[in-house]
Amino acid sequence: xxxxxxxxxxxxxxxxxxxxxxxxxxxxxxxxxxxxxxxxxxxxxxxxxxxxxxxxxxxxxxxxxxxxxxxxxxxxxxxxxxxxxxxxxxxxxxxxxxxxxxxxxxxxxxxxxxxxxxxxxxxxxxxxxxxxxxxxxxxxxxxxxxxxxxxxxxxxxxxxxxxxxxxxxxxxxxxxxxxxxxxxxxxxxxxxxxxxxxxxxxxxxxxxxxxxxxxxxxxxxxxxxxxxxxxxxxxxxxxxxxxxxxxxx
Numbered sequence: 001x002x003x004x005x006x007x008x009x010x011x012x013x014x015x016x017x018x019x020x021x022x023x024x025x026x027x028x029x030x031x032x033x034x035x036x037x038x039x040x041x042x043x044x045x046x047x048x049x050x051x052x053x054x055x056x057x058x059x060x061x062x063x064x065x066x067x068x069x070x071x072x073x074x075x076x077x078x079x080x081x082x083x084x085x086x087x088x089x090x091x092x093x094x095x096x097x098x099x100x101x102x103x104x105x106x107x108x109x110x111x112x113x114x115x116x117x118x119x120x121x122x123x124x125x126x127x128x129x130x131x132x133x134x135x136x137x138x139x140x141x142x143x144x145x146x147x148x149x150x151x152x153x154x155x156x157x158x159x160x161x162x163x164x165x166x167x168x169x170x171x172x173x174x175x176x177x178x179x180x181x182x183x184x185x186x187x188x189x190x191x192x193x194x195x196x197x198x199x200x201x202x203x204x205x206x207x208x209x210x211x212x213x214x215x216x217x218x219x220x221x222x223x224x225x226x227x228x229x230x231x232x233x234x235x236x237x238x239x240x241x242x243x244x245x246x247x248x249x
Contacts, residue, residue, distance in 0.1 A: 021173025022088025023139050024062075031131045035062065038125055039117035050106040050114070051092055058099060058119035060092045066112035067186055072104045081195035083146060084109070084186050086174055093136060096122050109187060157237070159199040160207040164236035166196050167217065171226045180218065181227040188224070211235065 018024040024032055039062065044050070050061050053072055063085055070082045070091070082104055085091050091106050096119045117125075126133040146169070157165075167184070175182040188196075194204040211217050216232045218225045226232055 018088030019086060019174045021142075022086065023090050023135055024088035026135055026138070028131060031129050031135075034129065035125065035132060036064070036115070038062070038121055039115040042114050042116050044108040044112040044114065046108055046110045048108045048112075050108065051095075051102050051104075053102050053105045055102045056095075057102065058092075058095050060090060060096045060117045060119070060122045061106070062115040062117060063087050063089045063091065064113045064115060066114055067109040068106050068112065069109050069192070070104045070106050081192050083143070083196070084170075084188065086186055090136065090139060093122070093140065095119075097140075159197060159203045160210060160235060161237055162197045162199065163193070163204060163207045164211070164232055165238070166193070167211075167224065167226065168229070168232055168236050168238060170224075171229060171232075175226070178225060180225045182225065182229060184224045184226070 024035070027035065039060075041064075044066075050068060051057060051059075065087045067084065067086045068091065069084055071079050072082055074080050085106075092102075094100070095102050126136060170184045170186060171182050174184055174186050176184075190204060190208070191201050193208075194201045197204055199207075208217075208219060211232070212219060214231065214235075216226070216228050216235065218227060
């Protein structure tokens with residue numbers, strides 16, 4: 001990963017402005033400030049790689065102002081999108097905690113400001129800050145649950161239902177209130193949405209058309225705005241709680 005270059009510095013978001021579903025968004029001010037002070041800052045441009053699948057590096061990346069994509073190679077040789085992470089999230093903690101090779105590749109989706117934290121520094125921080133240790137554990141569990149839900153849903157629900165559930169979760173974790181409803185603060189292409197849902201691009205296009213015609217959401221270039229979250233939850237087969245459905249324990 002290359003170091004910062006002149007003209008690439010970005011303004012760090014104010015404390016407390018990270019998405020509610022992110023690690024930083026769920027920490028108290030003291031723990032958050034200490035975490036933000038760890039490691040050293042790095043800036044990246046779109047397309048730069050933070051970590052590579054199979055690599056044995058153990059650094060952790062705290063996303064301060066960023067959007068990255070998490071991908072992995074399938075047995076057939078294709079690259080699949082496993083998820084997205086934005087400012088406030090942590091990536092690389094699996095390898096830092098267990099020392100095993102990286103399970104995925106993480107690539108900057110746009111200009112990013114991150115903090116690179118060594119494994120030694122990260123583990124020492126978790127030992128002296130129980131609040132942060134618990135929050136990181138919750139973040140790891142959330143990632144495993146996300147993957148488990150996707151696996152269960154692939155063979156159980158229609159593409160429309162799976163797509164609705166993914167959009168509900170993105171809106172819940174990364175949504176930003178706007179005049180039209182809730183804008184998902186993550187730039188995703190239609191093929192990338194299809195990869196997250198585990199369906200063919202044309203099928204996802206049809207499902208998006210159904211949701212748009214129903215007035216549930218609006219889409220533009222790399223932009224999704226949820227106009228009616230309750231109706232979207234109905235398409236997703238969910239209750240009042242956006243994450244109110246069973247997954248294996």
